Amino acid sequence: MSSTTTLHDIDLPARVKQEAARRRTFAIISHPDAGKSTLTEALALHAAAIVRAGAVHGKHGRQGVTSDWLEMERARGISITSSALQFTVGDVHINMLDTPGHADFSEDTYRVLAAVDCAVMLLDAAKGLEPQTLKLFEVCRARRIPVITFVNKWDRPGLEPLALLDEIHARLGLETVPVTWPVGVAGDFRGVVDRRTGGMVEYERTPGGVTLAREQDLSPEEAVARHGEDWVRAREEHELLALTAEEDRDAFLRGESTPVLFGAAVLNMGVGALLDLLVDTAPAPAPWPLIDGGARELDAPFSGFVFKVQAGMDTAHRDRLAFVRVCSGRFERGMPLVHAATGRPFVSKYAQSVFGRERHTVDEAYPGDIVGLVNAAALRVGDTLYDGPPVTFPPVPRFSPEHFRVARVADAGRSKQFRRGITQLDEEGVVQVCHSDARGSASPVLAAVGPMQFEVVSHRMASEFNAPIRLEALPYEIARRPVPEVVGDVTRAIGAEVLERTDGTLMAVFRDKWRLATIERDLPPGSLRPLFGEEHVAP
Structure with a gap:
């Protein structure tokens, strides 16, 4: 019996399975500007979790979206950090x-x-599949994550719906299963054909789209009387697709097919059908893969892993929150846990549920839930926490960086704050922090996937740590992991350098692919390897 299990919990395994079956844990992915944060807000609105939706740009007097809480996010109108609702x-x-x-x-x-x-894969009706969407889908495919497709912005001019489905099938290899079908061309959105009833769900806009769009169920006869040829065309296209697309939930769970819905998130149209589909069809939590190839059963003692660490969410307290996915068992606030990376005990006294920036104390949680542990200074991204028998989940791979900057504190009197800030941003995974013998510890090298990460670092160093920094660009764009025997050779080469990441990983960086090829030609085969995870998830 676990240290946290009492006599009245003899049926705890059954309860855990029952509670896990009630959980739906999903992410929304898309290319920039497809309307992802707006859809997040619209789903929360349809679930009655909020009363009025916010718009990223604050149009019509609306405030910033609930999930965008960083000052930079509100100023730029984009999400630059993940958030939970x-x-x-x-x-x-x-x-x-x-x-x-x-x-x-x-x-x-x-x-x-x-x-x-x-x-949920969000597509812009006018643009279809975009580069970032394709890359994120490949991550889903690699991790065997089922995907639901929502075609957004149908209230604006866009592509033909059949063309969008053909593109998904041709470029992603997925069978498309329309759950709804638009009535009216893109830019003249009247409503959708409801596959479940064969009738039409008609939408009526509300002022500014800050509240739910009014919906009315129409019979086929009512739909043809009110919408004429638009309804007839939509129904014929939908019936044609229904003959060729079989509704197979197992194929969806295997990642072979994707349900498709149409809507306009900014007007809260078509979002209710998506929420219903997530509740009815999205998978509940399943046994979680272990680093040794096995799986942690849902009813095993508590286990969870840290997938995000974020500071600065509460500027009044300047605390740090570790986001933990519950993988098995029941989490109870205050329960003694073990930190797998160190073997040391970890007390979960301050545990919270998260809704954007808002937080509330949580006393228990089950597989699929996201728990925020406050001031968990010892936790890092990828760490495992457990109760009972030891368990470790696979680490989260880090991408291969393509941009490099040397960071220096602008005011030498703020060196202590500089070191503390750089360490914290490294632990959060905002950038990868490296050091080299040539520069010393006072001038770390920041490595990033994209240059906007450096803007976040500069902003947060100045605003949160009161330690403004200067960044000097380095002329490198490719990184590899060298075997120890060739570190000296790479270091002496022109147009290359060897850095050490704070997790101990050696990183050889090169000016460009041609310089890499020239240096690699003089080294033993296999001396320069891809960084961990690069071959699967590099952007």
């Missing part, structure tokens, strides 16, 4: 993760995808 729909507990809206923050998105059971 948790609420209930009927008897189902939703854990919804909004992901960064820019390719420069792909690492943060990947960490979120390591913690979910399903993904």
Whole structure:
């Protein structure tokens, strides 16, 4: 019996399985500007978790979206860090993760995808599949995460719906299963054909789209009387597709097919059908893979892994929050746990559920839930926490960086704050921090997937740590992991350098692919290897 199990919990394994079956944990992924944060807000609105939706740009007097809480996010109108929103729909507990809206923050998105059971792939009706969407889908495929597709912005001119489905099938190899079908061309959105009833759901806009769009169910006869040829065309296209697309949930769970819905998130149209599909069809938590190839069963003692660490969410307290995905068992606030990386005990006294920037104390949680542990200074991204028999989950791979800057404190009197800030941002995974013998510890090298990460570092160093920094660009764009025997050779080469990441990983960086090829030609085969995870998830 676990140290946290009491006599009245003899049926705890059954209860854990029952509670896990009520969980839906998913992420929303898309190319920038597809409307991801707006959809996040619209889903929360349909679930009655909020009263009025916010718009990223504050149009019509609306405030910033709930999930975008950093000052830079509100100023730029994009998500630059992932966030969690948790609420209930009927008897189902939703854990919804909004992901960064820019390719420069792909690492943060990947960490979120390591913690979910399903993904909603958001497409812009006018643009279809875009580069960042394709890359994120490949991550989902590699992790075997089922995908639901939501075609957004149908209230604006866009592509033909059949063309969009053909593109998904041709470029992603997925069978498309339309759950709804638009009535009216893109830019003249009347409503959708409802596959479940064969009738039409008609939408009526509300002022500014800050409240739910009015919906009315129409019979086929009522639909043809009110919408004429638009309804007839939509129904014929839908019936044609229904003959060729079989509704196979197993194929969806295997990642072979994707349900498709149409809507306009900014007007809250078509979002209710998506929420219903997530509740009814998205997978509940399953046994979680272990580093040794096995799996942690849902009813095993508590275990969870840290997929994100974030500071600065509460400027009044300047605390740090570790986001933990519960993988098995029941979490109880205050329960004694073990930190797998160190073998030391970890007390979970300050545990919270998260809704954007808002937080509330949580007393218990079950597989699929996201728990925020406050001031968990010892925790890092990828760490495992457990109760009972030891368990370790696979680490979260880090992307291969393509941009490098030397960081120096602007005011030597702020050196202590500089070191503390750089260390914290490294632990959060905002950038990868490296050092070299040539520069010393006072001038770390920051390595990033995209240049916007450096803007976040500069902003946070100045605003949170009162230690403004100067950044000097380095002429490197490719990184490899050298075997120890060739470190000296690479160091002496022109147009290359060897850095050491704070996790101990050696990183050889090169000016460009041609310089890499020239240096590699003089080294033993296999001396320069891809960085961990690069071959699978590099952006």
